[in-house]
Amino acid sequence: xxxxxxxxxxxxxxxxxxxxxxxxxxxxxxxxxxxxxxxxxxxxxxxxxxxxxxxxxxxxxxxxxxxxxxxxxxxxxxxxxxxxxxxxxxxxxxxxxxxxxxxxxxxxxxxxxxxxxxxxxxxxxxxxxxxxxxxxxxxxxxxxxxxxxxxxxxxxxxxxxxxxxxxxxxxxxxxxxxxxxxxxxxxxxxxxxxxxxxxxxxxxxxxxxxxxxxxxxxxxxx
Amino acid sequence: xxxxxxxxxxxxxxxxxxxxxxxxxxxxxxxxxxxxxxxxxxxxxxxxxxxxxxxxxxxxxxxxxxxxxxxxxxxxxxxxxxxxxxxxxxxxxxxxxxxxxxxxxxxxxxxxxxxxxxxxxxxxxxxxxxxxxxxxxxxxxxxxxxxxxxxxxxxxxxxxxxxxxxxxxxxxxxxxxxxxxxxxxxxxxxxxxxxxxxxxxxxxxxxxxxxxxxxxxxxxxx
DNA sequence: TTTTTAATTGACCATACGGTCAAAACATTT
DNA sequence: AAATGTTTTGACCGTATGGTCAATTAAAAA
Numbered sequence: 001x002x003x004x005x006x007x008x009x010x011x012x013x014x015x016x017x018x019x020x021x022x023x024x025x026x027x028x029x030x031x032x033x034x035x036x037x038x039x040x041x042x043x044x045x046x047x048x049x050x051x052x053x054x055x056x057x058x059x060x061x062x063x064x065x066x067x068x069x070x071x072x073x074x075x076x077x078x079x080x081x082x083x084x085x086x087x088x089x090x091x092x093x094x095x096x097x098x099x100x101x102x103x104x105x106x107x108x109x110x111x112x113x114x115x116x117x118x119x120x121x122x123x124x125x126x127x128x129x130x131x132x133x134x135x136x137x138x139x140x141x142x143x144x145x146x147x148x149x150x151x152x153x154x155x156x157x158x159x160x161x162x163x164x165x166x167x168x169x170x171x172x173x174x175x176x177x178x179x180x181x182x183x184x185x186x187x188x189x190x191x192x193x194x195x196x197x198x199x200x201x202x203x204x205x206x207x208x209x210x211x212x213x214x215x216x217x218x219x220x221x222x
Numbered sequence: 223x224x225x226x227x228x229x230x231x232x233x234x235x236x237x238x239x240x241x242x243x244x245x246x247x248x249x250x251x252x253x254x255x256x257x258x259x260x261x262x263x264x265x266x267x268x269x270x271x272x273x274x275x276x277x278x279x280x281x282x283x284x285x286x287x288x289x290x291x292x293x294x295x296x297x298x299x300x301x302x303x304x305x306x307x308x309x310x311x312x313x314x315x316x317x318x319x320x321x322x323x324x325x326x327x328x329x330x331x332x333x334x335x336x337x338x339x340x341x342x343x344x345x346x347x348x349x350x351x352x353x354x355x356x357x358x359x360x361x362x363x364x365x366x367x368x369x370x371x372x373x374x375x376x377x378x379x380x381x382x383x384x385x386x387x388x389x390x391x392x393x394x395x396x397x398x399x400x401x402x403x404x405x406x407x408x409x410x411x412x413x414x415x416x417x418x419x420x421x422x423x424x425x426x427x428x429x430x431x432x433x434x435x436x437x438x439x440x441x442x443x444x
Numbered sequence: 445t446t447t448t449t450a451a452t453t454g455a456c457c458a459t460a461c462g463g464t465c466a467a468a469a470c471a472t473t474t
Numbered sequence: 475a476a477a478t479g480t481t482t483t484g485a486c487c488g489t490a491t492g493g494t495c496a497a498t499t500a501a502a503a504a
Contacts (some may be wrong), residue, residue, distance in 0.1 A: 173399030205388035209435030210441035
């Protein structure tokens, strides 16, 4: 599995090859992400994915041994991508600033990478057959820590006493909604796509309601 | 399509037959709703639906001429069910009372009929191939009217000036979330299912944040 | 250059899919 | 009882699916 990676600045042949390999795989993963997210696991056929990636189907199955395997790889890539950009909240932060930033980044992610959120959503709706363990072993401990942070803020009278669990769910739901229900939202607003100004307006509205509900003022330097 | 329905209290033979027919269809619709909601359109096979309903597959296709047709019928039933229980908000209502009630009913629906919300969600995520027109022709006019109500409240200084569009989206998102992401929520809270007390706690938390953000107090007689 | 290894691909396979059909079973009317 | 209409159902069909495989090509190592 593992491969020795040269630290040398000049890429070796091994390095080149591995790079090409990853590039090929990334191309297939991109296509798979697009199709899985729009058509669901069963709706996206290996054939369609291969076409989307402009490679023969057998090649897809050469890199990813099965459809399950490919689906899992797509999910893992999404999760690692999310973990990269995830800004934490911690006890010593100023609640208003930290929460505003958190909301803003979540809205950005939802509007700019909606496919990832949608794929995640369908996986959960199906009963999380692949992510169940991940949520139990990774998300839950992280979740509990954040609950503690929120509770600490409440105890220190920094925010109004709201059930921290549902507060966190509310931030997740109101931001993710703009990805998952994008189609409906755009129809209702008679728009073709989100613009930069929408991201600002969404963030402001969500922050206004949630921070307001917590008895906080919107931070100055947004 | 339409059939003369006897108002007579004693059911005629025709009536009996029609009733049996509707009962059969309802059984199939129930099974289809369950499977479409958990496995998606493509994931739910006609065979599986027939098994779930304990009838041969050919019988399903006798009542619903195609898979598309069946899927559409399931969606229509959900929408008509939703429209039945939907409580409106209108200009003369007391904002706090009306919004609280609206939130409460949405939470109830999400927790008690999660499959319907989930099926709706996957339909939207797929790009609303069947509901696109419905949303344009029915939901959008309704949506615009509600926006007007909210704007009127703002203009009358009854609620804080928040973008009414995003306020409405926020109510929808935070309530539907408990249906669509039920699996994740239960894992995170280490629960097996929602209880009545959860419905109360969820409603209270959402109402506290949203009403608070609007500068309203929670209504007394809840 | 020769040998070895990795990547690409068209052809192929068993299975499961949505959908059809005609025959049987059942009920209703004449 | 006969005739008519409606449901029920097993058998069947063409097609698309996920996946395999052996043959070919490309690249790296010897």
